[in-house]
Amino acid sequence: MPKLRIEAEVNGRKVDRETEPHKRLLDFLRDDLNLTGTKEGCGAGECGTCSVFVDGKLVKSCLMPAGKANGAKIETIEGLAKPGDLTPVQRAFHKTGASQCGYCIPGMVMAATSALRENPQADIEEIKERLGGNICRCTGYTKIFEAVEIAKGVIAGTVPETALEEDMVDDSFIGANVRRLDAPSKVSGRLKYAADMKLPDMLQMQVLRSPHAHARILSIDTSEAEAMDGVACVITAQDVPGTDGFGVFVHDQPIMARDKVRHVGEAVAAVAAEDLVTARRALSKIKVEYEELPGLFDPGEAMAPGAPVIHDYAQDNLIKHIPVRKGDVAAGFAEADLILEDDFSTQQVEHAYLEPEAGVAYVDPDDVVVVISPSQNISHHRHMLAEIIAKPINKVRFIMSPVGGGFGGKEDMIYQGMLALAAMKTHRPVQLNFTREESLIASAKRHPSRVHYRMGLKWDGRITAIEFDMLSDGGAFGMSSEGVMRKAAILSCGPYEVHNLKVDTRVVYTNNTPSGAFRTFGGMQAQFATESMMDMAAEALDMDPFEIRRVNMMKVGAKTHTQQTLETASLDRVLDAAEQASRWEKGAPRVRGATRKDLNGPDTRQPCTLGARIKKASKDSDESERVA
Amino acid sequence: MLTYDAYHMPTSLEEALTLWANAAEGSRLVSGATDILPWAREGRAGDVHLPEMVDVTRIPDLDGYAFEKGRIRLGANTVYQDFLTDVTLMRSLPCMPYCAIWFADDQIREQASLAGNLVNASPVADGTPAVVALNGEIELARLDGGQIVRRRVPVVDFITGPGRTQIAEDEIATAVIVDACNGFGGSFQKVGQRRSLVISVACCAALVKTDRDGRVFEDVRLSLGGVGPSPIRMIEAENTLRGERISHGLIEQVAQTAADRVGSRSRQDYRREVVVNFIRAALEDALADQPDIDVKFEDQEEQINA
Numbered sequence: 016m017p018k019l020r021i022e023a024e025v026n027g028r029k030v031d032r033e034t035e036p037h038k039r040l041l042d043f044l045r046d047d048l049n050l051t052g053t054k055e056g057c058g059a060g061e062c063g064t065c066s067v068f069v070d071g072k073l074v075k076s077c078l079m080p081a082g083k084a085n086g087a088k089i090e091t092i093e094g095l096a097k098p099g100d101l102t103p104v105q106r107a108f109h110k111t112g113a114s115q116c117g118y119c120i121p122g123m124v125m126a127a128t129s130a131l132r133e134n135p136q137a138d139i140e141e142i143k144e145r146l147g148g149n150i151c152r153c154t155g156y157t158k159i160f161e162a163v164e165i166a167k168g169v170i171a172g173t174v175p176e177t178a179l180e181e182d183m184v185d186d187s188f189i190g191a192n193v194r195r196l197d198a199p200s201k202v203s204g205r206l207k208y209a210a211d212m213k214l215p216d217m218l219q220m221q222v223l224r225s226p227h228a229h230a231r232i233l234s235i236d237t238s239e240a241e242a243m244d245g246v247a248c249v250i251t252a253q254d255v256p257g258t259d260g261f262g263v264f265v266h267d268q269p270i271m272a273r274d275k276v277r278h279v280g281e282a283v284a285a286v287a288a289e290d291l292v293t294a295r296r297a298l299s300k301i302k303v304e305y306e307e308l309p310g311l312f313d314p315g316e317a318m319a320p321g322a323p324v325i326h327d328y329a330q331d332n333l334i335k336h337i338p339v340r341k342g343d344v345a346a347g348f349a350e351a352d353l354i355l356e357d358d359f360s361t362q363q364v365e366h367a368y369l370e371p372e373a374g375v376a377y378v379d380p381d382d383v384v385v386v387i388s389p390s391q392n393i394s395h396h397r398h399m400l401a402e403i404i405a406k407p408i409n410k411v412r413f414i415m416s417p418v419g420g421g422f423g424g425k426e427d428m429i430y431q432g433m434l435a436l437a438a439m440k441t442h443r444p445v446q447l448n449f450t451r452e453e454s455l456i457a458s459a460k461r462h463p464s465r466v467h468y469r470m471g472l473k474w475d476g477r478i479t480a481i482e483f484d485m486l487s488d489g490g491a492f493g494m495s496s497e498g499v500m501r502k503a504a505i506l507s508c509g510p511y512e513v514h515n516l517k518v519d520t521r522v523v524y525t526n527n528t529p530s531g532a533f534r535t536f537g538g539m540q541a542q543f544a545t546e547s548m549m550d551m552a553a554e555a556l557d558m559d560p561f562e563i564r565r566v567n568m569m570k571v572g573a574k575t576h577t578q579q580t581l582e583t584a585s586l587d588r589v590l591d592a593a594e595q596a597s598r599w600e601k602g603a604p605r606v607r608g609a610t611r612k613d614l615n616g617p618d619t620r621q622p623c624t625l626g627a628r629i630k631k632a633s634k635d636s637d638e639s640e641r642v643a
Numbered sequence: 644m645l646t647y648d649a650y651h652m653p654t655s656l657e658e659a660l661t662l663w664a665n666a667a668e669g670s671r672l673v674s675g676a677t678d679i680l681p682w683a684r685e686g687r688a689g690d691v692h693l694p695e696m697v698d699v700t701r702i703p704d705l706d707g708y709a710f711e712k713g714r715i716r717l718g719a720n721t722v723y724q725d726f727l728t729d730v731t732l733m734r735s736l737p738c739m740p741y742c743a744i745w746f747a748d749d750q751i752r753e754q755a756s757l758a759g760n761l762v763n764a765s766p767v768a769d770g771t772p773a774v775v776a777l778n779g780e781i782e783l784a785r786l787d788g789g790q791i792v793r794r795r796v797p798v799v800d801f802i803t804g805p806g807r808t809q810i811a812e813d814e815i816a817t818a819v820i821v822d823a824c825n826g827f828g829g830s831f832q833k834v835g836q837r838r839s840l841v842i843s844v845a846c847c848a849a850l851v852k853t854d855r856d857g858r859v860f861e862d863v864r865l866s867l868g869g870v871g872p873s874p875i876r877m878i879e880a881e882n883t884l885r886g887e888r889i890s891h892g893l894i895e896q897v898a899q900t901a902a903d904r905v906g907s908r909s910r911q912d913y914r915r916e917v918v919v920n921f922i923r924a925a926l927e928d929a930l931a932d933q934p935d936i937d938v939k940f941e942d943q944e945e946q947i948n949a
Contacts, residue, residue, distance in 0.1 A: 019650055036696075037646040039680065059681040060751055061840060072724075072753045078677045079754065082650035082698060129749075148748030148840065295644060295690055452685040629740040632733060 023084045025050070026094025035292075040084050041065045041076040044091060051211035052092035052121045052204020054419075056150075056369045057451040063149030064369055066122040066129075067091050073129035075148070092121035092204035095128060104128050105202040106179040107166035108159070109194055115153035117201030118369040118419030123149050124202055127163045135171055139164065140627045147625075152369055152420050197417075209388050209416040210373035214444035217375070218247050218287040220437055221294035222430070222447070223301050224456065225276035225283050228312070228526035229323065230305040232274055232283070240286055240300040245293035248440045249301065250433060251284045257405030261428045263395070263532075264497035265334070267326055270403060270432035275308070277325055277491035278526055280456030282430070287437040287445045310526040314465070314488040317523035325491065325524035332524040334489045335497040337504040339518035339576055347480025347515030351471030355552055359468065359544040363488070364461035366533060370419020371454040376434035377444035383410050384435050389418040391425045391532075403432055404439065423532030424458050427494050459494050459531025462487040462522065464503075466544040476558050476566040480515040483507045485541065487522040490529035495536070496522040503537030508576050509545040510586050511567035516576060550604065557603045561594050645683035647693040656704045656817065659697060660786045664813050667694035672815060674699055674759035675722065677751050700756075705817055708732065716782070717819045719758035723770075724749065736821060737829025737932060738848045742773040745833045748840055758816045764802045765842070766907075772868035773831060773848040775799045775876050777821035783814040795820060804872040827852045827862070828933035832921040844910065845869035845917050849925035853889065857930075857938040860884045865922065870914050871906035880922065889930070890941035898922035 018033040025048060034047050044050040044067065053076055056064035060078040067076045068090035069083070096102045101109070104127050114120040123146070130137055130145035137145065142163050143156075151159060168174025184191040200206040237249040252259065252273040259273060260266035271282045284301050288294035309323045316322055317332040324330055348354060374388030384404060390396050393413035401411045418425060430447055437445040449457070469482040485503055489496040500520040507518045520537075522530075535542075549567075553560040568586040575581065593599075600606075600613040607613075653659035663672065673679060673696050683691040699705055705719040715735060723746050726732055726739035733740050746752060746769045760770040761781055779798040784791050798819075801809050810816065827850045835841035850864040863884045865877035880897045887893055901922045902915040930938045 017649055036648060036650045059684060060677060060747070063748075063750070066750060073750050074753050075677075075750045078675075078680050078751065080650055080673065080676050080680075080696065080698070082652055082696075083676070083700070085652065126750075144744075145749055148750045292644070292646060299690075450685065625744045626741060628727065629733070629744060632727075632730060632740075 019082055021081060021085050023087050023089055025089045026091060034081060036082065038081040039077055040067070040069070040079040040081050040089075043081040043084060044076060044089070045211075049213070050091050050093050051207065054118055054121060054208070054370070055210070055448075056118065056371065059451065061150070062119070062369060063122040063126060064119055066125040066149065068125070068129070073125060092125060095124070096203070101199065101203060102128070103169045103176075103179060104131065104163070104166040107162040107169070108202045109198040110165065110179055110181065111158045111162040112192070112195060112198070113154060113158040113162040114195065114198045114201040116368065116370070116418060116420040117197070117206060118208065119149060119151045120201045121204040123151060123159055127159070127166065130163065131167055131170060135167065137167070138627075142167075143623070144625055144627065150369065152367055152422070206417055208370055208373065208419050209375060210370070210446075210448040212375050212387065212416070212446070214375060214377060217444040217446055218289065218437070218441060219291045219294050220285055220287045220434065220445050220447035221291070221298050222282045222433065222453070223284040223286075223298045223303070224453070225272060225279060225281045227276055227305055227307055228279050228310040229308040229325070230276050231308060232272060232276065233304040233306055234302075235284060236302040237284060239302070240297040243288075243293065243297050243300065245289040246297045247287045247289070247443060248437055249284060249286050249297070250436045250440060254436050254440060255403060257403050259403055261399040261403065261432065262493045263392070263426060263495045265493040266399065267328070268429075268492040268494070268529075270436065276305070278528055280453075280528065281491065282433060282457070285433045285437065285447075287441060287443075312525055312527055314463075314486050314523050314525055317525055323526075325526065329524060334493050334522045334524055335500050336519065336521045337500045339504050339507070339516065341513070341574075341576060341578060342480075342515035344480050344482060344515045344517045348469070348471045350473075351479045352474045353472045353555060354469060355472070355548060355555060356469045357548065357551065359466045359547060361461075361464050361540045361543055363463045363528070363530070364533065365455055366420070366422040366424035366458070368420025368422060368424060371449040371451055372425065372430055372458065373446070373448040374416075374431055374434050375444060375446045376431070376438040378438050378442055383412050384439060385412045385414065386431045386435055387414040387416050388431050388434075389416050389421065389425055390428070390431065391418065391421045391423070396428045396431055399428060400432060400435060404435055422534050423495070423536065426532045427459050427529075429457055456528065459529050459533075460490070461533035462489065462496070462499055462530040462537065462540065464488070464540040466540070468544050468548055470548050470552060472552055472556065474556065476552070476556055476563040478511060478513050478567050481508050481513050481517075483516070483518045483541075483544070485520040487520070487540070488525050488527055488530060489522040490525055490527045492529040494529050494531035496530060499530070499532065499537035501537075503541045505577055506538045507541045507545065509542060509549070510569050511545075511549075511564070512569045512573040513567075513576065518576065554604045557605070559601055559603060561590055561599060564590055644690045645680055645693070646691070647696050649695045650698065651695060652698045652701045654701050654703070656702050656784060656791060656815070657786070659699055659702055659815060660784065660791065660813070662697050663815060664786055666697060669693055670695035670697065672697050672699060672762075674719065674756040675754035677747070677755045678759065678763055699815060710823065711820075713823055714820050715823050717757060717821065719756060719817050719819070721757050721819070723747070723752035723755050723757065727752070735823040735825050736777060737824055737827050738773050738776055738831055738850050738929070739829070741829060741831035742769055742848060745769065745831065758819050761798060761801070761819065762808060762810060762816050764804075764806050764808045766805045766872055767843045767846065767869040769831075769833065769843055769846055769868070771798065771802060771874040772846055772866040774819060774821060775866040775874045776848040776850050776864040777824065778864075779819055779821045781816055782818040782820060783810055784817045785811065785814045793817065799874055799876050802873045824850050824852075826934065828929040828931065828936075830925050830928035830932055832925050832928075834917055843869050845914050845921070847918065847921035847925045849929040851926060851929040851933065853930065853933060853936060853938060855936065857933075857936045858889060858941075860887055860889055863926070865925065867901070867904060867918060867921070869907070870904060870918055875904050877901065877904070877922070884926075888941050889938060892942050894923055894926050897926075
């Protein structure tokens with residue numbers, strides 16, 4: 016392959032290298048120069064984790080062919096401050112807690128640095144606009160904007176440098192602003208996530224994924240791929256030496272598809288090769304014969320007689336049913352003055368952590384299989400993998416690399432097993448970095464749910480009975496479904512004392528992308544239904560929505576839905592605080608009409624709009640002309 | 644993943660044209676590369692291997708801009724960010740800053756060129772309606788017996804369909820020539836699936852010049868993108884407005900005619916509704932954007948009372 020020569024200045028040092036012509040600037044920085052502070056979050060210019068300066072202008076290095084760097088001056092996160100030092104922007108990010116998982120932070124620091132270099136007087140609207148190309152999933156941006164404003168003041172000299180120092184903490188850490196211990200490693204780009212790690216002699220893995228939602232695998236022919244120069248191994252389900260199957264509750268998911276595929280994007284085979292390009296080319300040489308099976312895409316149809324069966328062990332496609340019973344529901348409804356009935360549905364949601372799944376595995380000289388990955392559940396993974404690869408537990412080691420955002424999405428062992436198998440087959444370190452598209456298609460999602468709700472009430476707002484029936488789409492594998500249903504059932508009727516209730520949460524298999532753990536773990540779907548019902552009940556009873564909640568809230572001594580007696584309760588104070596903070600206009604929902612007085616008060620965040628700087632630029636130029 | 648065997652960065656137009664004429668079949672010209680890299684990914688083109696890439700951004704002849712008799716010749720290396728940082732361009736091309744601010748983000752705008760956006764000929768390219776409203780032409784160069792030969796094609800004719808243009812195999816786009824519209828108010832409307840960092844579903848550009856009293860439309864330019872295979876210039880609407888007393892009623896009447904210009908096959912009803920609102924908002928925003936002119940609507944009172 017012909018080479019591309021790049022002569023450039025990188026972080027003040029001369030660089031003269033030959034590299035592959037097709038590399039992006041991002042690859043050249045990360046792979047050739049080992050400047051891994053610049054991250055890859057999407058590879059498509061959307062997320063900004065790869066932002067670097069080229070000739071003083073901030074660009075996305077995933078959208079820049081490396082050739083464009085020739086003769087250019089490049090500045091990366093590693094070059095902003097001298098080793099051991101941090102810039103005011105970096106120190107401000109540390110101060111305000113702007114870095115959480117930290118994966119977006121090098122790019123975010125670069126964008127903030129660029130904003131203040133382009134316009135040291137930028138107001139907050141302009142700062143937001145200039146940071147618009149960088150996505151953060153942890154912070155909600157508030158702490159980031161706070162940091163940029165402090166840094167702006169310090170750089171301009173309008174705020175003393177002491178503003179960057181840690182706040183004093185008095186007697187209690189509660190309510191105090193305490194800096195995160197790991198923030199300096201994140202704001203400087205020094206922290207190594209799994210994709211940033213390099214081991215000598217390391218192979219790159221790529222995964223062949225199913226194009227079908229439900230199909231029988233008739234044959235897999237890997238011979239042509241295996242014969243390719245640069246390919247170290249190809250693995251399939253046949254390479255699993257032990258008892259295949261993992262999952263948080265039910266071990267229904269094979270390391271790679273075994274006999275059949277159950278969702279689009281399921282791993283079918285994987286290649287480990289000397290480099291990424293070879294691994295990807297080898298994937299196209301693997302021949303898989305499928306026989307398509309009828310697919311099941313609607314959870315409502317999963318339990319119907321004659322529905323396609325996704326897993327042999329569950330002929331009714333039921334993953335889990337959690338029932339909760341309390342009191343006498345029939346008596347409760349009989350006592351009601353008003354019965355409300357409605358249906359609620361929620362959609363599938365992706366976690367969208369900025370760090371796509373990544374991992375490294377190797378076999379150490381004592382035959383210990385080591386897997387490094389941002390797993391949210393390493394001990395469980397370790398036990399499951401030991402069974403799968405038929406090794407004693409002391410020969411399996413999991414190392415948790417920094418998690419660049421998880422939110423529940425990294426609890427499932429969807430790729431660590433493949434890495435272990437390839438390392439065992441080659442005795443070389445193997446790395447797998449998901450693309451963003453791969454992360455979207457293969458990782459678990461929030462359960463889409465449907466709730467049928469019945470609520471009985473007295474005219475004074477008291478709930479007399481609730482029937483809560485939830486059906487969730489578990490997708491192709493069980494993953495965390497059982498726990499999510501349990502949590503949904505426990506929290507189903509909200510923080511309200513209900514003496515008579517009948518709660519059922521069910522989750523079923525379909526051929527959709529698997530559902531799994533996601534922040535609130537089933538609570539969100541249930542509360543959407545319950546709180547919507549409370550608002551509709553307030554409307555029907557002509558009550559203030561806060562009042563109907565106060566009438567029903569759990570107090571000390573209340574029995575929860577699962578009949579635990581509460582020794583503490585704080586909902587009264589929560590409601591008071593929320594009512595006050597929202598400047599709530601008292602009254603039943605109908606009294607406000609189209610013009611509410613409690614909207615758009617101070618501290619209300621205005622919607623994003625762009626273009627503040629256009630007006631400003633034309634005004635500034637008019638003024639400068641008048642002066643001239 | 645995009646791979647290729649060679650990446651060329653010619654430093655003169657002649658060198659570029661020679662490289663391009665001799666490049667292996669399937670090779671590509673590259674400007675900012677912000678479109679081609681996301682294209683070669685799963686879900687779109689997938690893994691793509693190309694023989695050669697010819698990058699035009701190091702050709703000095705394609706840099707900068709020059710005024711020529713009421714027109715501006717924007718070199719093909721003019722990037723979207725230039726419309727937000729160069730005060731002369733902002734003043735002379737009043738619809739371009741609004742087009743640029745909704746185009747991707749600051750970082751992508753530093754790379755993405757206007758000429759590249761036009762040549763890619765996406766039916767929803769943001770730059771197209773704005774350039775069409777500015778009576779834009781694209782300048783194309785090729786080698787003929789060792790000599791550089793250039794021609795100019797109006798952009799409204801240049802784009803013939805999704806991804807299709809009149810550019811010949813051996814040609815390179817060297818400039819975009821547009822009207823200098825000093826004194827006009829400009830605006831740009833766009834809807835997409837999100838508010839930023841997203842490709843338009845439909846877009847619209849407007850340029851308006853009134854008399855000094857702000858009572859009469861002296862000149863109006865309106866164009867639509869994303870509602871058909873190629874950009875649409877709203878000539879009839881412009882003629883209806885030109886010379887007329889400015890009123891909300893007249894703007895509404897003209898806006899209603901826009902719905903019938905929608906030719907897209909997908910989301911037709913949505914687009915029909917959107918373009919009516921677009922024309923109304925585009926004209927009102929452009930009127931408000933005129934420097935130092937306070938627009939007086941004939942039916943201002945009525946509107947307030949209504």
